[in-house]
Amino acid sequence: QQQVKQSPQSLIVQKGGISIINCAYENTAFDYFPWYQQFPGKGPALLIAIRPDVSEKKEGRFTISFNKSAKQFSLHIMDSQPGDSATYFCAASSSRLTFGEGTQLTVNP
């Protein structure tokens, strides 16, 4: 009930391409869905977040798409850059954050 499933585990994209990471959840009590970005040697940092009353949220090159009926949400990174190479975690929360397993993104120049 508390799990958040994230895919793919790793992703390689060419510079300028679109990176897509998907997450699925079971617990319908979740009401907050953030994405975190983590660089080596650093803690995760909030990238973008969405609540279930909207289907899409865009901030710069980063977009969250949310499908409440399917209990799925995804992160799209447009015009991916080598500096975007990092590990990305989706998460879901009702009273505390439950994280997905993480996706290691590599953007080749």
Next chain:
Amino acid sequence: KAGVTQTPRYLIKTRGQQVTLSCSPISGHRSVSWYQQTPGQGLQFLFEYFSETQRNKGNFPGRFSGRQFSNSRSEMNVSTLELGDSALYLCASSFGTGTTTLHFGNGTRLTVT
């Protein structure tokens, strides 16, 4: 504003020992959460403290404990260390409790030999 500070950054201990990790939250933040990060298990929630009270606890054995002081600083303690406790321990602070933005520190890397 200074970010979340965790000390020490690295720690090497042997099995059976105990360890204490420290976390100083962002000024004004009253909630502190602790997570264990390992390659196989990802980010696992340990516990959350708010105003010196434990608000939430994850599924970890009683060897893992924590506390929060009146200045919101927090410590976590792991007793009788096992090899499987080797991990990156992350502390995160937030202004309130529940579904608010977590600000993470850079973690303490614990190695148990």
